[in-house]
Amino acid sequence: MYDALVVGAGPAGLMYSRVLAAKGFKVAVVEKNEQLAVKPCGEGISARVLKTAEIEKSDYNRFISHVIKGAVIVAPNGKEVIVKEEGEMGYVIDKKNFLRVMGEYSASTGAEIYMKEPVKELTFQKDHWLVKTRTMELEAKLLVGADGYLSFVSRTLGLEKPGERKVIPAIQYVMPNVDVHDPDMTYFFLGNDVAPKGYVWIFPKDGRLANVGIGVQGAAPKAYLDKFIKMHPEIFKKVDILEFRGAAVTIGGMLSEIVTDHAILIGEAAGQVIPLTGGGIHTSIAGGKIAAEVTAKALEEGNLSKQRLSEYKDKYNEYWGKRIKDSLKGLHAIEKLSDDELNQLAEILSPEDVVNLANGENVASVAVKLLKHPLFSIKLARALLS
Template structure:
């Protein structure tokens, strides 16, 4: 079965890449190892800009938006809140499975051939063609794209991931009923070394009284901390019940040093395209998939699939998104070393805009300039951000 491109992994990156390449008239095969979409747990919060980047029709948003988000509350260990708001809708809590179904529908309507329950088992490059064997298929194309997450088969099959290069942390999430937060149109993030060591707890209210309640930590099992947090907050969870439980790893180590080679590209979490401080990867992955598709179409038109040609994708991605990931990683490395007392002080010093910039890896120089004036944080944070 011959194609112009084979994509492994039907997450946000793989679906948008496949669609954008197929829109240009190329034959694309998309293979997914799981039986359904969106198996990996996710807080399911997105900014309003995601829908623009993903080019989703406004009429389709009702199919996957659970609740609009008007802001976020970041809660320091002592309970102090930094409230982040914007005029209008800041973003949405979505049903990720339905969101991916819409993206899958767009891809299929443009001619992408989607194969579910077809894990990639073998892949080899011979005479300018990549042959991929799955559970029941043998596919061949001049271009292979790995959009298959942090356990990327493609990255390992083509030696694109160095030993120990990818840093992941464990995360667990419950879907809970009867969650009573102060304002269901806010998302909530709780910090503290006794709450979530080198990580955070999140509460993302969904439709009705449902909410995604999760945690990511470093150096410890996450579930006991999440259970402890729930027990410590009866005002939120006294009447709550867990109706879903999922666990997975989240990439927080930044982008891999090699995400292209001859005839092969990595996109999305497979490439490390995740904001390290937040663990958010939907927007960064969709952006990666679109940029990669643009470069891949040029390679298909010219017939040149060399790493030199495909590396245009890397340079274009790094102009904005790669820089954000790199700067967020700097912030993560600095903040994860702070004590609870220092986190409390930081909540008093930083403005809501500063918190957003740190979390997203944007305008961190302005945050560093403010912290340089503080005797403690000039050394512990500012210099790390400026390095």
Template sequence: MQYDAAVVGAGPAGLMFARVLASKGFRVAVLEKNETLAVKPCGEGISARVLQTAEINRSDTQRFVSHAIKGAVVVAPNGRKVVIKEEGELGYVIDKRNFLRVMGEYAASYGADIYMKEPVKEVVFKNGHWTVRARTVELEARLLVGADGYLSYTAKALGLEKPGERRVIPTVQYVMPNVELEDPDMTYFFLGNEVAPKGYVWIFPKDGRLANVGIGVQGASPKAYLDKFIKNNPSIFGKARILEFRGAAVTIGGMLSEIVSEHAMLVGEAAGQVIPLTGGGIHTSIAGGKIAAEVASKALAEGDLSKKRLEEYKKLYNEYWGKRIRDSLKGLHAIEKMSDEELNQLAEILSPQDVVNLANGENVASVALKLLKHPIFSIKLAKALLS
């Protein structure tokens, strides 16, 4: 089977890439190793801007939006709350599997072929084409796109991921009914070395009183800390029970230094396109798939799939998204070294908008300038953000 592009992985980045490239008249194949979409656990929270980047029809949102979110509550180790709230809907908690089904439907409507339960076993480049061998499918493509997540086979096969370059944090998540939140229209984040060492606990309310309850930690057992958190908060979880349990790792080390090579590209988490401080990757991955496809369409039309030509994708992505990832990584490096007392002080100093900017890697210079006025944080955080 002959294709212009073979995409390994049917996550947000891979499906977005497939849709955009197929919409321009190119033949695209997507190979997904799992039987179903969205196997990896995810908090499933997205900002309202994600739907704009993904170009999702408003009429289709009802198929995957579980709950509209008005804001977030960040809880410091001492219990102090920073409330982030705006008028209207700040974002949504989604059913990620249904979200990806919609994205897959869009890609397929433009002619992309999607093959499920087809883990890629081998990729070989010869005479300007890739031969891609999966479980039962074998195809040829001019362009190979790795969209296969933090365990990316493609990144390793291409030699783009250097040993030890990818830094990950282990996470676990429960889906729980009867979670009693003070405000069920808000998402909650809990910080502290006793709560989640070098990480955080999240609660994302879905429909009714169902919620995603998860944790990411470093150097400790995520499940042990999540179980302890649930036990220590009976007012929230007294009537709650565990319906589902999933675990996985999330890339938090920033983008890989190389994300393109001859006739090949990496997108999404395979490329490290995740906001390090939050572990959020849906928006950054969709943007990566979209930008990569725009560049790939021009390169395919020109018949030039050289690394030099495909570098335009990296350049365009870095102008906004790559900078956000780098700035968020600076914040992570500084905050993960802080004591609980310092985190408590930080909660008093920063405004809700400062917290949003720091977490998302946006406008960090303004946050740094505020922190420069404080002796402790001028050294520990502000200079790191300005470096």
């Protein structure tokens, strides 16, 4: 009998299992894939992520591919908004190695991790779950769904309503010889001809490798990414494609229900992704951490009711949930803008405004600035302040 069984060994599940096992609880993690980090990812993180994840600095070199000093956001007309900070703004990581380190930390606290064990059946029996995987039957007092945007747990438990989760298709190439102006910067390209209601990204990695990807709405991502590469020979003159992956990304905000009796959702399974950027590593690690702190107390009290576990949702919403909600407001407003309006926005917003808007932080200050402009007062500011 486990105190908690976590479905999914991504950032949320590994953080949750580590924190809970470190408190002396018996925890198991079951992962459907044979290896970690199967889903494609731009692999860019802010420096703050590693602090939230409590990774030792001595382990950074095991997964950091490149130190990033800033970002270049390119408007449809080619105008660049350059975001820079003193020191290290973030990193491009090797996500597989990053999750290996997180898995190592989790296992070192006593969590048991089982790979290639997709969940086949979930049955609640009086006061605990019976979980059948490919080769095992496990029992647990608490079930934790950390199984991503195709969450078996969320759908089986009825926490995810039909059509509630909004996803967009995203694809990514890993390419050598990508010739960007400054390899210490990340690049984001906007425009309805570039990536309808989305963006193209270039994240330089170690050597001359780069992650080159796209997320779009209502369009074929590969066709647009291939067109973008063809239209920019100055960047992609000598490239090849070493890897090609595709997946969907949750951009609709958090699910309305992420807690029920004896069960919770964390990470992308719960919709813990910043909608405007599609970034979910930091939000998922934070979700796993907060959930573990709350469920540890609930387990000690012997109370795993929905009401008791709802403290996790409340604590998450204080900061992270608000960011996700505000970013979703920004996404809904920006995805309606024409290329001309996106160009005007690039003239108005400062680099700090762009970062805040993208991350769902201090959006009220961005809205106040936009209120001074008649066009954006109607189209953006009011939406952000609603």
